[in-house]
Amino acid sequence: MENQSGNHFSRSRNVGRNMIFGYINRCFFLLLPFIVRTVVIYRFGALYLGMNSLLSSIFQMLNLAELGFGAAVVYSLYRPVAERDTDTVCAYLGTYRQIYRVIGLVILIAGMAVMPFFPNLVRGQTVPVGMDIYSWYLIFWADTVISYLLYGYKTAIPSALQRNDLLSRVDTVVLIGKSTVQIIFLLLTDNFYFYLLTSLCFTVLRNFLVSRLVERYYPQYVCRGQIDAVQFGELKRLVGGLALSKFRGASRHMIDSLCITVFVGLAMTAVYSNYFLILTSVTSMFGIIGASMVASVGNSIVTENVEKNYRDMCRFNFMYMLLAGWAVICMLCLYQPFVHLWVGPNLVLGMPEVVALCLYFYVLKMGDLRWIYFEGAGLWWKARYIVIAEIIANIVLNLLLAKYWGVLGIIVATLISLFFINFIGEAWILFKEYFKNGRLSTFFADQALYFGVTVVLAVACLQACDGVGLPCIEAGHDALQAATGAAKVAGVNAVNGASASATGGVATGGATGIVNGVANPGQSKLFALAGLAARLLLCTLIVVAGYYLSYRWTERYREAKEWLWSRFKAVKR
Numbered sequence: 347m348e349n350q351s352g353n354h355f356s357r358s359r360n361v362g363r364n365m366i367f368g369y370i371n372r373c374f375f376l377l378l379p380f381i382v383r384t385v386v387i388y389r390f391g392a393l394y395l396g397m398n399s400l401l402s403s404i405f406q407m408l409n410l411a412e413l414g415f416g417a418a419v420v421y422s423l424y425r426p427v428a429e430r431d432t433d434t435v436c437a438y439l440g441t442y443r444q445i446y447r448v449i450g451l452v453i454l455i456a457g458m459a460v461m462p463f464f465p466n467l468v469r470g471q472t473v474p475v476g477m478d479i480y481s482w483y484l485i486f487w488a489d490t491v492i493s494y495l496l497y498g499y500k501t502a503i504p505s506a507l508q509r510n511d512l513l514s515r516v517d518t519v520v521l522i523g524k525s526t527v528q529i530i531f532l533l534l535t536d537n538f539y540f541y542l543l544t545s546l547c548f549t550v551l552r553n554f555l556v557s558r559l560v561e562r563y564y565p566q567y568v569c570r571g572q573i574d575a576v577q578f579g580e581l582k583r584l585v586g587g588l589a590l591s592k593f594r595g596a597s598r599h600m601i602d603s604l605c606i607t608v609f610v611g612l613a614m615t616a617v618y619s620n621y622f623l624i625l626t627s628v629t630s631m632f633g634i635i636g637a638s639m640v641a642s643v644g645n646s647i648v649t650e651n652v653e654k655n656y657r658d659m660c661r662f663n664f665m666y667m668l669l670a671g672w673a674v675i676c677m678l679c680l681y682q683p684f685v686h687l688w689v690g691p692n693l694v695l696g697m698p699e700v701v702a703l704c705l706y707f708y709v710l711k712m713g714d715l716r717w718i719y720f721e722g723a724g725l726w727w728k729a730r731y732i733v734i735a736e737i738i739a740n741i742v743l744n745l746l747l748a749k750y751w752g753v754l755g756i757i758v759a760t761l762i763s764l765f766f767i768n769f770i771g772e773a774w775i776l777f778k779e780y781f782k783n784g785r786l787s788t789f790f791a792d793q794a795l796y797f798g799v800t801v802v803l804a805v806a807c808l809q810a811c812d813g814v815g816l817p818c819i820e821a822g823h824d825a826l827q828a829a830t831g832a833a834k835v836a837g838v839n840a841v842n843g844a845s846a847s848a849t850g851g852v853a854t855g856g857a858t859g860i861v862n863g864v865a866n867p868g869q870s871k872l873f874a875l876a877g878l879a880a881r882l883l884l885c886t887l888i889v890v891a892g893y894y895l896s897y898r899w900t901e902r903y904r905e906a907k908e909w910l911w912s913r914f915k916a917v918k919r
Contacts, residue, residue, distance in 0.1 A: 360642055361639055362638075364508065364509070364511045364514070364634075365634055365638040368510065368511065368634035369634055370514065371515075371517050371521070372630055372634055375630065376627045376630075378521055378525035380623075381525065383620075383623065384689075385532045385533065386541070389533070390538060393613065394477075394538060395616045395620070397477075398619075399603055399615055399616065399619040400603060400604075401483065401486045402486070402603075404460070417721070418581055418584040418585045418726075419438055419439075419442045419502050419581070420502050420505045420506045420644075421724050422438055422581055422584070423435055423438055423502065423506035424506065424644040424647075427506050427507060428645055428648050428649060432567070433571060434573070436567055436568055436571055437571040437572055437573045437577075438502075438573055438577075439500075439502065439567060440569035440570055440571060440572060441578070441581075442502055446494045447495065449494050450491050450495040453487075453490055453494065454491050457490070457491070461487075465479060481539065482542065485539075485542045485543060485546055488546055489546045492546070492550055492553070493553065496550060496553040496557075497554065498553060500557050501513060503564050504560065504564075505641060506641060507641070508642055508645070509563070510638060510641070512560075513556065516552060516556050517552065519555070520552040523551075524544055527544050583727050584726060586730065587725075587726025587727030587728070590730050590733040590734060590737075591729070591733055593733075594736055594740075594768075597737055597740065597741075598740065601744050602744065602757070603615055603619070605744045605756050606753060606756060609749060609752065610748075614752075614753060617693050617695060618695070618753055620689060620693060621681070621685065621699075621700075624677075624681070624685075625706070625707055628673055628707065629710065629711075635666065636714055636715075636718050640722060643718050644721075647719075647722045647723055647780075652780065652781060655781075656781050657905075659719050660789075660792070661902070661905050661906055661909055663715040664792070664902040664903070664906050666714065666715050667793070668796075670707075670708060671708075671799065671800035671803070671889065672885075672886065672889045673711075674704050674707055674804070675800065675804045675807050675885050677704050678704045678808065679811045679881050679885050680878060680881055680882060680885075681704070682700060683881070699757060702754055702758055702761060705761055709764050709769060710764065712796075713772065713773070716772065716773050720772060720776050723776070723780045725775055725776065725779055729771070729772050732767060732771035732772060736763045736764070739762070739767055740759060740763040743759030743762055744760070770790075773786060773789060774786060795900075799892065799893070799896045799897075803892040803893075806888055806892070807884070807888050810888060811881045
């Protein structure tokens with residue numbers, strides 16, 4: 347794996363480096379927004395989160411104006427980068443800049459057209475007191491437009507060159523700064539607009555830093571020249587398929603949030619968004635693997651034979667699904683107690699909804715490795731009819747099931763379309779158009795085995811975790827509420843103490859003294875976290891033992907073991 351695309355490192359080393367910095371970034375991305383969200387809940391209330399979730403869904407739709415040009419350009423760069431064709435890379439970059447400017451103007455105009463209709467979505471709902479929904483909308487709108495008008499096109503260069511670690515470094519620095527400023531504004535002021543404007547300012551900073559970084563590492567890649575008619579025609583074909591795929595991905599959560607708001611209420615949107623935040627946070631950890639691999643897979647598809655890529659996909663899929671199975675089992679056992687500890691029993695969904703969300707997560711992961719090779723082979727246009735069918739099915743099923751089953755029906759609707767159309771249909775396209783080896787049934791059989799083992803271990807973990815840590819978790823939440831109430835009385839210093847308790851463990855002495863003079867919220871919080879840690883450890887031990895007993899006789903296990911050992915020996919050398 348020494349053949350390279352624009353640098354002297356192997357694909358394996360690029361993937362490893364991208365994953366290391368990607369996970370560093372993701373740890374901050376999981377922790378800091380969680381802290382900010384917690385402060386918002388306790389300082390302003392769940393309605394603010396519900397409105398933010400609704401606006402995010404709307405602007406996900408407007409972001410579809412990008413139509414997937416970014417991913418199409420990155421795919422188009424794989425071959426010229428591998429062949430070190432600098433002129434072609436520069437020509438694509440120049441085209442990409444022009445397209446992004448047009449997209450920014452389209453979103454600017456579309457946002458103006460949508461704004462008069464926005465109040466209809468929250469009609470009859472309780473809107474946070476003192477907040478102007480138009481101002482709220484305008485801030486989100488500006489944040490979206492700026493991303494396209496200020497250097498957004500330059501992210502294609504490190505992505506195509508297998509250097510996503512550069513983007514991760516910038517994102518980590520920006521996230522730390524943004525979250526710190528947001529927490530300060532939330533704690534020291536009662537003006538929610540400061541919190542919203544902070545995100546806008548740091549979007550500008552992020553784009554500026556990415557631009558400077560690309561200029562420093564890759565000064566040879568500048569916007570010059572134009573791609574020819576054949577290249578532009580291929581780019582349009584790729585964009586057509588990508589636009590549909592992007593709309594499908596954005597529509598899942600967007601349609602879910604809108605249906606919950608319309609059929610159940612804005613307050614339930616906030617409850618659901620808390621659960622979905624946890625799901626997307628875990629999903630994003632897995633997304634780092636995909637983002638780290640996709641450019642290297644694209645390079646491998648350009649330079650290696652189909653059979654080798656098929657063997658690689660099966661091996662990587664086995665290891666990936668082991669991680670996904672462990673993650674979904676931990677989610678199933680920790681979801682409810684964690685949310686109870688975090689936001690309290692009044693903002694908790696039922697267990698059926700939790701099971702449905704866990705199934706939704708697992709089915710998403712079932713298609714991830716397949717999608718990496720699907721994207722690396724540029725098969726978006728081939729799957730256009732499958733994508734359209736999934737979008738239509740998702741909308742129809744959401745409208746039908748939401749009316750009768752509420753939140754559970756909305757999750758089940760998305761799950762049905764995701765599995766029967768997305769997973770099965772696009773796997774068929776990949777094996778038909780790229781692998782062409784007649785082994786689709788083997789791929790499905792592998793996935794069925796992985797799912798069956800996961801279900802058995804999930805039941806075992808649920809039984810083993812029954813009651814583990816619950817008294818500590820309930821005591822921790824009660825102490826957190828008491829400390830928060832006392833902090834509001836004591837002033838800013840006590841607020842900071844309660845916030846520290848909420849994030850990891852220790853409330854200040856001032857807040858501790860106020861809570862009935864004797865309660866120790868920091869200690870109770872640590873006990874609560876210990877209860878969650880006990881569940882996590884128990885699940886991990888059961889899953890590891892179960893995996894070993896279930897897979898040690900399989901060919902996939904032997905292949906993965908040999909590959910990991912070869913990578914380990916290569917690193918030692």
